[in-house]
Amino acid sequence: xxxxxxxxxxxxxxxxxxxxxxxxxxxxxxxxxxxxxxxxxxxxxxxxxxxxxxxxxxxxxxxxxxxxxxxxxxxxxxxxxxxxxxxxxxxxxxxxxxxxxxxxxxxxxxxxxxxxxxxxxxxxxxxxxxxxxxxxxxxxxxxxxxxxxxxxxxxxxxxx
Amino acid sequence: xxxxxxxxxxxxxxxxxxxxxxxxxxxxxxxxxxxxxxxxxxxxxxxxxxxxxxxxxxxxxxxxxxxxxxxxxxxxxxxxxxxxxxxxxxxxxxxxxxxxxxxxxxxxxxxxxxxxxxxxxxxxxxxxxxxxxxxxxxxxxxxxxxxx
Numbered sequence: 001x002x003x004x005x006x007x008x009x010x011x012x013x014x015x016x017x018x019x020x021x022x023x024x025x026x027x028x029x030x031x032x033x034x035x036x037x038x039x040x041x042x043x044x045x046x047x048x049x050x051x052x053x054x055x056x057x058x059x060x061x062x063x064x065x066x067x068x069x070x071x072x073x074x075x076x077x078x079x080x081x082x083x084x085x086x087x088x089x090x091x092x093x094x095x096x097x098x099x100x101x102x103x104x105x106x107x108x109x110x111x112x113x114x115x116x117x118x119x120x121x122x123x124x125x126x127x128x129x130x131x132x133x134x135x136x137x138x139x140x141x142x143x144x145x146x147x148x149x150x151x152x153x154x155x156x157x158x159x160x
Numbered sequence: 161x162x163x164x165x166x167x168x169x170x171x172x173x174x175x176x177x178x179x180x181x182x183x184x185x186x187x188x189x190x191x192x193x194x195x196x197x198x199x200x201x202x203x204x205x206x207x208x209x210x211x212x213x214x215x216x217x218x219x220x221x222x223x224x225x226x227x228x229x230x231x232x233x234x235x236x237x238x239x240x241x242x243x244x245x246x247x248x249x250x251x252x253x254x255x256x257x258x259x260x261x262x263x264x265x266x267x268x269x270x271x272x273x274x275x276x277x278x279x280x281x282x283x284x285x286x287x288x289x290x291x292x293x294x295x296x297x298x299x300x301x302x303x304x305x306x307x308x
């Protein structure tokens with residue numbers, strides 16, 4: 001988190017390419033996450049429902065409880081690390097504070113909602129599935145925006 | 161501290177809580193919290209068709225956790241530097257205890273599969289010690305972010 005203490009990141013020969021690399025990798029992760037989920041877990045309500053609960057007519061087995069818990073446990077870990085890093089970079093590069101706080105709140109709340117509602121869908125009631133899908137897309141879109149905006153600020157803003 | 165960073169830390173603590181809840185559920189589902197169930201998971205149980213774990217098997221399970229524990233503890237504990245606790249000797253104790261219990265939590269299975277059955281208790285104790293240490297650190301950080 002040394003970048004939070006540097007006065008002008010644009011003039012820093014080391015931190016500017018390091019942060020650019022980090023942001024680029026975060027963008028690639030977000031895109032890859034959607035692609036991997038689409039091919040394995042599903043990203044739309046009916047696909048996720050099929051993965052979680054299976055379908056007797058199509059002989060599709062539901063996901064086991066331990067597999068589901070392993071999946072969500074890893075999701076939480078990756079999400080918390082990515083969101084903490086990205087929000088710290090975004091907060092440093094965005095000079096309009098109320099605006100950056102609003103964006104960070106939307107990203108974090110939607111990510112938390114997606115994790116909680118996925119758990120509720122599996123353990124409590126499948127009616128939470130639409131909230132999960134909505135929040136899943138929200139956090140992907142908002143974090144993509146945060147990463148792209150930070151990259152733009154890093155390269156095209158007068159001073160950051 | 162800038163307000164946006166405070167929000168980031170608060171959300172990180174919320175994620176940490178979710179991580180702990182999922183860890184407890186996972187531990188309960190896969191291993192169980194009794195001495196017998198921990199032994200059965202690692203030493204095998206013919207009645208429940210559980211095969212005994214080998215050293216390589218245990219290493220495969222803990223491998224991602226070795227890095228994840230180190231990273232998670234580093235991140236959450238380094239926030240303590242920005243709190244009042246930083247000025248007291250308590251911070252060192254918390255840091256050593258956290259990494260120590262995490263080490264025990266990860267590596268006691270090797271002792272269990274090598275016949276030191278007593279360490280099944282240590283596995284459970286170290287799991288809950290780490291759990292409560294992370295809760296305590298989260299509480300210290302929460303207080304600091306909200307009131308300092």
